[in-house]
Amino acid sequence: MNEFPSGASAPRRKIGIIVQRYGVQVNGGAEVHARMVAEQLAQRYDVTVLTSRALDYSDWKPYYAEGPSEENGIRVLRFNNKMREPRKVQGYYGRKARGRHLVQKLHRALGAPGWFTKLFPNAAITDEDGMRWLEAQGPAMPDLLTYLKEKEQEYTAFIAFTALYYPGALSVLTVPQKSIFIPTMHDEKAAYIHFYRKVMAAPAWILFNTRAEQVFSQKLFPIAQVQQRIVGVGIDLLRDRLQPDASVLGALNIKRPYLVYVGRIDSAKGCDVMIEYFLRFLKETGAGLELVLVGKEMMPVPEHPAIIRTGFIPDERKDQLMLQAGALIIPSLYESLSLVLLESFGCGVPVLANGRTEVLHDHIEASKGGWTFTDYDTFKAALEDVVAQRDTKEKGEAGYRYVRDRYSWSTILGYFDEAISDIEARNR
Known part of the structure; x- marks a missing residue:
């Protein structure tokens, strides 16, 4: 090469x-x-x-x-x-590398005797298992x-x-x-x-x-x-250098106040629960609210007039959709930083995040820049605030200050x- x-x-x-x-x-x-x-x-x-x-x-x-x-x-x-490699192969080596294979469990239950290890060498956890799991994944x-x-x-x-x-x-x-x-x-x-x-x-x-x-x-x-x-x-403080461009919303036929999700549209990211809660909220309240999904679809998304799917779009359009949103939603259970949360704060836009995720919970608590939800009722309460524009500007400002002061x-x-x-x- x-x-x-x-x-x-x-x-x-x-x-x-x-x-x-x-x-x-x-x-x-x-x-x-x-x-x-x-x-x-x-x-x-x-x-x-x-x-x-x-x-x-x-x-x-x-x-x-x-x-x-x-x-x-x-x-x-x-x-x-x-x-x-196939999920079956990944799963086997994942269990083996974590000591969760049936033979390994039996080995521990018997007190890990040496004779068992001689009879069943795969009872041991080896570096090779970890390597094979990484290769399979x-x-x-x-x-x-x-x-x-x-x-x-x-x-x-x-x-x-x-x-x-x-x-x-x-x-x-x-x-x-x-x-x-x-x-x-x-x-x-x-x-x-x-x-x-x-x-x-x-x-x-x-x-x-x-x-x-x-x-x-x-x-x-x-x-x-x-x-x-x-x-x-x-974090780039988008609010400081961008002016809202309404033509971006018009091109996507966004007509009402909206929430935005940015990332892989995947049940592993909690998107199935987010969509279920959002549609339930609309049915119960009749609120004039839309949900804009930005990213590649890795799961079926229901057809609904209030759900707008953009697919992959250039960063410039994504930035405009975040800048003009009522709030960003992050339903994921697993985050190590949540870049998109910080980007939303840099837009001065509040965030509704999964409160069961420690990183997201800590960001929201430290910044006062949004809401957390752990079930439908807390999700609904936050959306009611967004629709009524109750403290949304104050939360957006708090998130902006949090990013400005900590993430230069x-x-x-x-x-x-x-x-x-x-x-x-x-x-x-």
């Missing part, structure tokens, strides 16, 4: 950003986070993104061409990747790991995103002394895979998105000796500079 030609300007420290998917067409939270960091760091470092050819996380089917390309002025190097990219071994000395540091997937988890094991890990870890089944104890202990630095993520990780993994910091991400890029980039300089000093 050909490398990029060197520029004529003075050499800058070379940084590799590793993420499972990359591109303006990709709207996953960690992937958008990686793109934002890449574009910001490129102003002061020589940045190359190392990623897969995949566009869709559901199968990792290769979409982009292999090799070097450019995306929004950022150099991207794409490696061949395998497609996701994908996107498996063995060529990436080979590249890292061969080119390690050319890079000052590597910033790897997301513990959940093969590229991030295995890259920190391949080049641990040069790795800055952004694990986006939260309390889900995968976090209890034993192999992650090894992964999380490997990098030189871990940059957490929130205090909740750090506390959870410190309880679960042996990471006391790893340099750590809570960093998050810088100058502060965030300073944290990255610190970690990169430390790794450089260690590896001289």
